[in-house]
Amino acid sequence: MAVRAPRGARSLTFRVLLLASLWSMVALIVIALAISTLYRRSAESSFQDLLRAQLYNVINSVSTDDQFQLTGSPQLGDLRFSQPQTGWYWIVEPIGENFPSEPMSSTSLGYGSIPIPDTETIPFDTRYERYYTTEDTFGNTVEVVETEVVLDQDGRTARFRVAGNRNVLEDDISAFSRNLYLALAGFGVGSLVLNAVAILIGLRPLDHVRKALEQIRAGQAERLGGAFPREIQPLVSEVNALIDSNRRIIERARMQVGNLAHSLKTPIAVLLNEARVLTAPHGELVRNQAEAMQSQVQSYLNRARIAAQRESVLARTEAASVLQRLARVMRRLNADIEFTLLIEPEDLMIAMEQQDIEEVVGNLLENAARYAHSTVAIRAMPAPEEPGNDDTQRRRWIVLEVEDDGPGLEPEQIQEALKRGKRLDESKPGTGLGLSIVREITSEYQGTLALSRGKSGGLLAQLMLPAVAKDVA
Structure with a gap:
């Protein structure tokens, strides 16, 4: 230890x-x-x-x-x-x-x-x-x-x-x-x-270096800028060189992934069109596999887009507006289920792109509505700060929970549910990629997804998402 x-x-x-x-x-x-x-x-x-x-x-x-x-x-x-x-x-x-x-x-x-x-x-x-x-x-x-x-x-x-x-x-x-x-x-x-x-x-110039690095991490700057003493300038130059080198490596890898994903989109579309004219069960099998391939390609495109946005712009989304809109949509699509929303405080800002939040929370809400008996609860709140950490190293987080009153999952079933393409209930519609996509998008923002049994007995999905600092917001 x-x-x-x-x-x-x-x-x-x-x-x-x-x-x-x-x-x-x-x-x-x-x-x-x-x-x-x-x-x-x-x-x-x-x-x-x-x-x-x-x-x-x-x-x-x-x-x-x-x-x-x-x-x-x-x-x-x-x-x-x-x-x-x-x-x-x-x-x-x-x-x-x-x-x-x-x-x-x-x-x-x-x-x-x-x-x-x-x-x-x-x-x-x-x-x-x-x-x-x-x-x-x-x-x-x-x-x-x-x-x-x-x-x-x-x-x-x-x-x-x-x-x-x-x-x-x-x-x-x-x-x-x-x-x-x-x-x-x-x-x-x-x-x-x-x-x-x-x-x-x-030592004040070292504090300026720290603040400049925080601005880079927050997306407010791309390099260490400003005038520094002669003793610190070599360190600043080496850090800038490292940032440029990493940016080139990431850009090259992202471009290759994007090119590969784009090159696969056309063949997959052709397979989907051909599957529609094939007779069952072969047509159904080809169509399901092609849709799974399309979802995976779209997932990698989303990851490349998220990485590009994180490198260039500080993502920020107001939690209340997005969650309220998703709750209204789900109420219209599922009239027999009650959707409750709790946001404390109401001015929570999530350091993610709006469409990524919508895809993450939307997948969780669809999954909850699919298995809920009568209610689905949505809660968003600041995560408790970890004691003993330096202010310079502590990152602020938001806890976003989606809980239903359905049958829930056992611990061994939770591990299976997080696997890509795994469906525990074949009688329900879906591709089995929803929770996997949620976890992948969340991890791209250094967040986490945890599944457990909620107080109502159903499934509790808990997201740990990055929050926008007050001074940045």
């Missing part, structure tokens, strides 16, 4: 839009992540540079006095170092027994403290600095830059630390990322809209 592709997957426009949208989304996501990562690195580097600058300000502001005590009053120009529990601190601690001084710290630290990792876990770098992230006693995540400096000639050394609140850095990065994502999202939506418009405009 063949798996039907989803409707969108069969659309070139959908595929191009999907690929362009996916590419844009992937590109924007990669760009957003790259810019966000680069900004984080830059922000962290700037944050560390700020802490290092503040560290050297503290170093330049602190010294020792005559009592070997730390002295100095660092002014870093940032109120956060003087406000309590802000996460911005500076600390100076003496190192060694020969430096019995009390440590110094910013007022923002108060009685709090910062856990200090040992130098084995986080060693000093080549500039004798080290950076680490920790958490103070107030719950702030802080980043610390630390170094050791010799303060006097006696080798007294102090450890200097400056800490900055890392939450400030993370908030800044989050705000930047949020604004970046919003800006890229807006840019992405605008790009998708512009891409969609550009793609739809770029």
